[in-house]
Amino acid sequence: MMVCEYKPGLEGIPAAQSSISYVDGQKGILEYRGIRIEELAAKSTFLETAYLLIWGELPSKEELKAFEEEVRLHRRIKYRIRDMMKCFPESGHPMDALQASAAALGLFYSLRDLHNPAYIRDSVVRLIATIPTMVAAFQLMRKGNDPVKPRDDLDYSANFLYMLHEKEPDALAAKIFDICLILHVEHTMNASTFSARVTASTLTDPYAVVASAVGTLGGPLHGGANEEVIQMLEEIGSVENVRPYVEERLQNKQKLMGFGHRVYKVKDPRAIILQELAEQLFDKFGGDKYYEIAQEMERVVEEKLGHKGIYPNVDFYSGLVYRKMGIPTDLFTPIFAIARVAGWLAHWKEQLAENRIFRPTQVYNGKHEVPYTPLDQR
Numbered sequence: 001m002m003v004c005e006y007k008p009g010l011e012g013i014p015a016a017q018s019s020i021s022y023v024d025g026q027k028g029i030l031e032y033r034g035i036r037i038e039e040l041a042a043k044s045t046f047l048e049t050a051y052l053l054i055w056g057e058l059p060s061k062e063e064l065k066a067f068e069e070e071v072r073l074h075r076r077i078k079y080r081i082r083d084m085m086k087c088f089p090e091s092g093h094p095m096d097a098l099q100a101s102a103a104a105l106g107l108f109y110s111l112r113d114l115h116n117p118a119y120i121r122d123s124v125v126r127l128i129a130t131i132p133t134m135v136a137a138f139q140l141m142r143k144g145n146d147p148v149k150p151r152d153d154l155d156y157s158a159n160f161l162y163m164l165h166e167k168e169p170d171a172l173a174a175k176i177f178d179i180c181l182i183l184h185v186e187h188t189m190n191a192s193t194f195s196a197r198v199t200a201s202t203l204t205d206p207y208a209v210v211a212s213a214v215g216t217l218g219g220p221l222h223g224g225a226n227e228e229v230i231q232m233l234e235e236i237g238s239v240e241n242v243r244p245y246v247e248e249r250l251q252n253k254q255k256l257m258g259f260g261h262r263v264y265k266v267k268d269p270r271a272i273i274l275q276e277l278a279e280q281l282f283d284k285f286g287g288d289k290y291y292e293i294a295q296e297m298e299r300v301v302e303e304k305l306g307h308k309g310i311y312p313n314v315d316f317y318s319g320l321v322y323r324k325m326g327i328p329t330d331l332f333t334p335i336f337a338i339a340r341v342a343g344w345l346a347h348w349k350e351q352l353a354e355n356r357i358f359r360p361t362q363v364y365n366g367k368h369e370v371p372y373t374p375l376d377q378r
């Protein structure tokens, strides 16, 4: 067997062949199935982009209508899932609630028929349709309220915001939210997608695939960074405090949340669009002092770390967008998951098409031939 060099974090090591998305980290390019995200953000919708990623081509008018209709029909969650979620502690993190709820779907839809295209489609539709309902339901139930039923006359993103705030959202906010989902839906072999593919490779059910990916997304080095960015901006508190804050963190060898990326060495193209979206919201609904802090932070970090290729990533401006929409900070990562579930499912489908179970090796650096010491001699 060929012996390869060990690379911590598997940096630069291909874990799969994939035609789902492409990143050029030097030029700041991101494409889904070959289409630039700037174009999809300007012209597509989240459900159309999800279809593109999962089935490989943009849908025809009829295909899109059918897919949207199926998703609409599956938005409701079973009352037993709702009841289960009611028992979750309200102090628990919504990502943990989401992971448990996604895994629980496997209990209710336990038939596993991975070679049947109808099963694949049903699972895709069910997961894309119910994850937003579960996120919104937990948010209301942890406040002691009953969840709000989905509204069939609202499209995907408007319905989520409606279920969350119990009122019909502003049209611009709903449109911007939908674009945010497009920007977060897929991103090559990131940690949660890798996790999804490893789980998929065991031929388990798609609910377990998504639950494992949700667990991976939650960490602060991955999707959880968007929450920490807002906490960091709040801690900084004023434009004048930006420079001393950045300098102190760098001196203490601490990371600045929302900056840096394994692949991008320029400003993340998603951060560029998210910043524009934030500005559109501020124009309509009034500014946010944290935006000024964020802009100053971007300037100072570029001055200090630009030479290392450290620039804002997708998580830097997304929180400011969600904050302006009145979304609580700890829902930012579940919203990332609402989008990314379609990407994970595209990888699930691709993995199944040419599956071989993931079973990497390791470089053993432990002891050998160690004698067993009896308990009374330890």
Ligand code: CMC
Residues within 6 Å of the ligand: 009, 190, 220, 221, 222, 223, 224, 225, 254, 255, 256, 257, 258, 259, 260, 261, 262, 263, 305, 308, 310, 313, 314, 315
């Ligand atoms: N702040 C300060 N220094 C940084 C940062 C940062 N955010 N990111 C990287 N560096 C420095 C790091 O200290 C190291 O410097 P040196 O070579 O002098 O020791 C160098 O850059 C390489 O860093 P690394 O941690 O080895 O890079 P990585 O590719 O393993 O990590 C990362 C990538 C995204 C985990 C990292 O940049 C990071 O921790 N960023 C902050 C958390 C964050 O914003 N995460 C969201 C990532 S994007 C969306 C997502 O994946 O969900």
